Amino acid sequence: MSDDFEPLIVTFCCNWCSYAGADLAGTSRVQYPPNIRIIRVMCSGMVHPNLVIDALMKGADGVLICGCHPGDCHYLEGNLTAEKRAEAIRLMLEDLGIETERFRLEWVSASEGQRFGKVVKDMVEQIKTLGPSPYRTQRMTQ
Amino acid sequence: MKLNGESPKIGVYICECGINISATVNVEKVVEYARTLPNVTVSRYYKYMCSDPGQALIKKDIKELGVDRVVVASCSPRMHEPTFRAVLEDAGLNPYCFEMANIREHCSWAHAHEKEKATEKAKDLVRMAVAKAKLLRPLEKKEVPVIRTALVIGGGISGIQAALEVANKGIKTYLVERSPSIGGRMAQLDKTFPTLDCSACILTPKMVDVARHPDIELLTYSIVEKVDGYIGNFKVTVRKKARYVDIDKCVGCGRCAEACRLKGRVDDEFNENLGKRSAIYVPFPQAVPLKYTIDPNKCIYLKTGKCGEFPPCKKACEANAINHEQKDEVVELDVGTIIVATGYDLFDPTEKPEYGYGKSNRVITGLEFERLVSSSGPTGGHIEIDGKEPKKVVFIQCVGSRDRKGNEYCSRVCCMYTAKHAHLVREKVRGAELTVYYTDVRAFGKGFEEFYNRVKDEGISYMRRELDDPIEVVEKDGKVVVKADGHPDIEADLVVLATAIIQRKDIGGLAKVLRISQGADRFFLEVHPKLRPMDTATRGIFLAGCCQGPKDIPDTVAQASGAAARAAIPILHGKIDLDPQTSEVIDKNCDGCAYCIDPCPYKALTLIEYMRDGAIKKTVEANEALCQGCGVCQATCPKQGIIVRGFTLEQISAMVQALLGVT
Numbered sequence: 096m097s098d099d100f101e102p103l104i105v106t107f108c109c110n111w112c113s114y115a116g117a118d119l120a121g122t123s124r125v126q127y128p129p130n131i132r133i134i135r136v137m138c139s140g141m142v143h144p145n146l147v148i149d150a151l152m153k154g155a156d157g158v159l160i161c162g163c164h165p166g167d168c169h170y171l172e173g174n175l176t177a178e179k180r181a182e183a184i185r186l187m188l189e190d191l192g193i194e195t196e197r198f199r200l201e202w203v204s205a206s207e208g209q210r211f212g213k214v215v216k217d218m219v220e221q222i223k224t225l226g227p228s229p230y231r232t233q234r235m236t237q
Numbered sequence: 238m239k240l241n242g243e244s245p246k247i248g249v250y251i252c253e254c255g256i257n258i259s260a261t262v263n264v265e266k267v268v269e270y271a272r273t274l275p276n277v278t279v280s281r282y283y284k285y286m287c288s289d290p291g292q293a294l295i296k297k298d299i300k301e302l303g304v305d306r307v308v309v310a311s312c313s314p315r316m317h318e319p320t321f322r323a324v325l326e327d328a329g330l331n332p333y334c335f336e337m338a339n340i341r342e343h344c345s346w347a348h349a350h351e352k353e354k355a356t357e358k359a360k361d362l363v364r365m366a367v368a369k370a371k372l373l374r375p376l377e378k379k380e381v382p383v384i385r386t387a388l389v390i391g392g393g394i395s396g397i398q399a400a401l402e403v404a405n406k407g408i409k410t411y412l413v414e415r416s417p418s419i420g421g422r423m424a425q426l427d428k429t430f431p432t433l434d435c436s437a438c439i440l441t442p443k444m445v446d447v448a449r450h451p452d453i454e455l456l457t458y459s460i461v462e463k464v465d466g467y468i469g470n471f472k473v474t475v476r477k478k479a480r481y482v483d484i485d486k487c488v489g490c491g492r493c494a495e496a497c498r499l500k501g502r503v504d505d506e507f508n509e510n511l512g513k514r515s516a517i518y519v520p521f522p523q524a525v526p527l528k529y530t531i532d533p534n535k536c537i538y539l540k541t542g543k544c545g546e547f548p549p550c551k552k553a554c555e556a557n558a559i560n561h562e563q564k565d566e567v568v569e570l571d572v573g574t575i576i577v578a579t580g581y582d583l584f585d586p587t588e589k590p591e592y593g594y595g596k597s598n599r600v601i602t603g604l605e606f607e608r609l610v611s612s613s614g615p616t617g618g619h620i621e622i623d624g625k626e627p628k629k630v631v632f633i634q635c636v637g638s639r640d641r642k643g644n645e646y647c648s649r650v651c652c653m654y655t656a657k658h659a660h661l662v663r664e665k666v667r668g669a670e671l672t673v674y675y676t677d678v679r680a681f682g683k684g685f686e687e688f689y690n691r692v693k694d695e696g697i698s699y700m701r702r703e704l705d706d707p708i709e710v711v712e713k714d715g716k717v718v719v720k721a722d723g724h725p726d727i728e729a730d731l732v733v734l735a736t737a738i739i740q741r742k743d744i745g746g747l748a749k750v751l752r753i754s755q756g757a758d759r760f761f762l763e764v765h766p767k768l769r770p771m772d773t774a775t776r777g778i779f780l781a782g783c784c785q786g787p788k789d790i791p792d793t794v795a796q797a798s799g800a801a802a803r804a805a806i807p808i809l810h811g812k813i814d815l816d817p818q819t820s821e822v823i824d825k826n827c828d829g830c831a832y833c834i835d836p837c838p839y840k841a842l843t844l845i846e847y848m849r850d851g852a853i854k855k856t857v858e859a860n861e862a863l864c865q866g867c868g869v870c871q872a873t874c875p876k877q878g879i880i881v882r883g884f885t886l887e888q889i890s891a892m893v894q895a896l897l898g899v900t
Contacts, residue, residue, distance in 0.1 A: 101354075103896070103897075105893055105896060105897075110315075111754070111774055112754075114313075114315065115315060117342065117343055118313045118315060118316075118339075118342040118343070119342075120342070120347060121313075121341065121342030121343055121344075121346035121347045122342060122346065124346055124347075124349065125347065126347060126348065126349065126350070127347055127348075128348075129344070129347070129348040129351055129354040129355055129357075129358045132358065132361050132362060132365065132896050133339070133343050134365070134889060134892050134893070135314065135339075136868065136884060136889065137818075137866055137867055137868050137881065137884055138867040138868055138869065140836075140867060140868065140869040140872060141867060141868030141869065141871060141872050141881065141884060142872055142889075143871065143872040143886055143889075144872070145886075145890075146886070146889060146890060146893060149890065149893065150893045150897065153893075153894070153897045153899050154897050154899075155893075155896075155897060163754075167754050167755070169752070169754065169774055169775075169867075170838050170839075170865060170867035170869070171752065171838040172838055173838065173867045173868075173869050176836050176869050176872075176873075180872070204754075204756070204757065205754070205756070205762060206756045206757045206762070207757070212347075233897070233899065234897050234898055234899070
């Protein structure tokens with residue numbers, strides 16, 4: 096693993112809590128590593144497991160899904176569905192021989208700008224320890 | 238409208254946002270880069286894309302260059318997506334042929350010191366947005382009619398103001414209040430700061446206006462149990478609790494309460510339990526409606542089935558209004574919009590035992606003081622403890638507010654009501670020694686600083702202490718001693734605690750019923766703290782008063798009027814556009830496996846069968862009005878048989894692929 100390894104983390108944020116939390120992080124000028132690329136989805140429950148697997152198989156170093164805290168889901172319980180799916184996703188990753196730590200599901204509310212920054216920082220650090228994805232060569236962009 | 242289906246022409250517009258973006262992201266480089274992306278016809282940047290000249294650039298390209306997909310890289314779509322959609326619409330393009338890349342909140346502001354990396358990130362975000370834009374399809378909004386009625390939940394000053402303002406626009410309004418009378422917290426107050434208007438004198442006429450208003454239907458002693466439907470078409474289930482009194486017959490004479498065997502023995506919550514009432518009661522003499530209610534937890538007859546030989550209340554009632562057999566009634570209301578005005582609770586000072594509350598009757602809360610000083614209160618407005626006038630009174634501010642381990646926020650009203658309380662003691666108790674322990678006096682409103690100065694000049698001693706400095710109130714020889722770090726001990730006759738305004742402790746149920754969110758401080762969350770302070774994330778539901786955060790009466794009334802205006806807009810418009818970004822079944826992919834049906838939180842999906850090519854074809858049907866577009870179905874489907882328009886698996890996947898550079 097080279098010291099200048101900069102992970103690329105595909106991040107899905109639900110529109111109502113986590114995307115707003117990431118907005119708040121920016122508005123509050125919370126500084127976090129620029130290794131994530133946020134894709135807005137309406138709900139964490141909207142993220143198809145195939146999207147996660149596909150991203151990791153095609154060279155993303157990590158995938159982060161952020162949703163509303165349990166009980167706060169704009170769609171009542173989409174986040175709980177996401178949580179159940181996360182279990183299945185981890186099993187699939189094990190089967191594929193991808194470290195399950197490359198995938199995370201975190202709860203970030205619209206008022207948790209600081210927390211969003213911390214979640215990203217923690218995840219980037221963890222992926223740096225894990226090193227580049229074995230599928231990184233699949234990636235055309237470095 | 239021209240649309241190049243297979244080969245769209247994409248316009249990419251990068252915003253400098255003054256220097257908010259351009260100070261970190263090299264905007265020119267991003268523009269150049271965007272030009273190299275497939276299907277990008279034009280790429281430009283501008284100082285403020287959201288401004289009129291910025292919008293004009295986009296419109297011009299749509300008209301002159303035939304741009305049919307637009308990507309704007311600027312701030313959060315939560316801020317300006319509607320602005321730019323309107324631009325497309327103005328230029329004759331479908332508003333859903335638009336995608337936004339967030340390079341301000343998610344990039345320039347978050348990586349202010351990493352210019353190169355931020356520029357690379359902005360390029361990636363633009364490339365991803367372009368990939369999605371390429372797959373965007375025009376969507377048609379669906380119009381539905383809006384029911385011409387509104388619901389206001391909560392009958393305090395905010396709910397009263399909101400209901401009157403909506404009804405004054407000629408809209409039928411239901412006002413639901415859970416206690417037997419409207420009036421709320423304001424009815425409990427004696428005077429109001431900074432003008433010292435008598436609270437009842439300015440509130441009760443409004444309460445009467447509500448009762449007399451031809452377009453307001455008042456449902457007191459009622460609870461909102463269920464809310465179904467969506468903006469324009471909410472179906473609300475309300476439980477009208479049994480009062481055990483027929484309100485059509487009750488004339489409010491009060492003979493029943495006089496006759497009640499528990500007269501003077503039941504804690505009176507309106508008086509903060511400082512006084513007593515009967516088991517049959519009106520909360521206060523100016524109650525609206527002035528109708529009696531039997532307290533089912535106290536009434537001897539309701540609890541035991543017997544009260545003497547014949548219930549004395551029933552005997553005393555000449556109108557024959559008392560009916561111990563009365564049952565709850567459940568009604569359904571159809572409303573177009575909803576205003577939530579549920580008010581607040583107060584911090585329970587027993588959670589901070591150092592203040593000695595609950596151990597001595599000489600330590601009271603600010604609201605208890607209001608009842609003690611009110612001429613309609615249990616002492617008729619005479620300030621007394623154990624029958625004696627207190628000569629030394631200490632006021633302590635920020636009890637449960639501005640607490641980094643608890644409620645971090647400032648409750649906004651305590652500084653001023655404490656000044657008012659000190660003034661009232663000065664006015665009523667000759668020669669009283671008055672001390673206020675404060676940390677910072679927040680006198681921010683109109684006339685507040687002037688009032689604070691006036692009170693200080695009345696010889697009230699303001700003593701500053703730090704929030705974290707230890708303070709303790711202990712009982713000693715029938716008095717209470719206030720020991721504040723760094724100050725001499727004060728032996729006081731009365732200590733008044735300025736307790737924090739907190740969200741209603743039991744609000745969770747209603748939050749769930751309404752599907753609206755709460756912030757970390759538990760107050761209801763507005764969509765945008767500055768620009769949409771009255772809207773919730775659920776369309777058609779609005780906020781007024783302290784349920785959204787601590788407020789004084791002027792701010793509450795202003796917000797309630799604003800919420801009323803917001804809630805009236807769709808009703809007066811008569812119709813509403815439903816977001817077309819909802820689920821759509823792709824019949825050729827759907828094999829009717831029905832995996833998607835159970836996870837749908839809105840029960841918007843049904844399995845149907847029809848005849849196709851002489852055979853039964855199973856498929857799923859989506860109800861567009863019920864579907865909210867969460868996409869749980871899409872993520873459950875193994876065959877791409879159901880999609881959410883504008884967020885299809887193909888579109889999201891294209892963004893991932895574009896990021897990773899695989900095609």
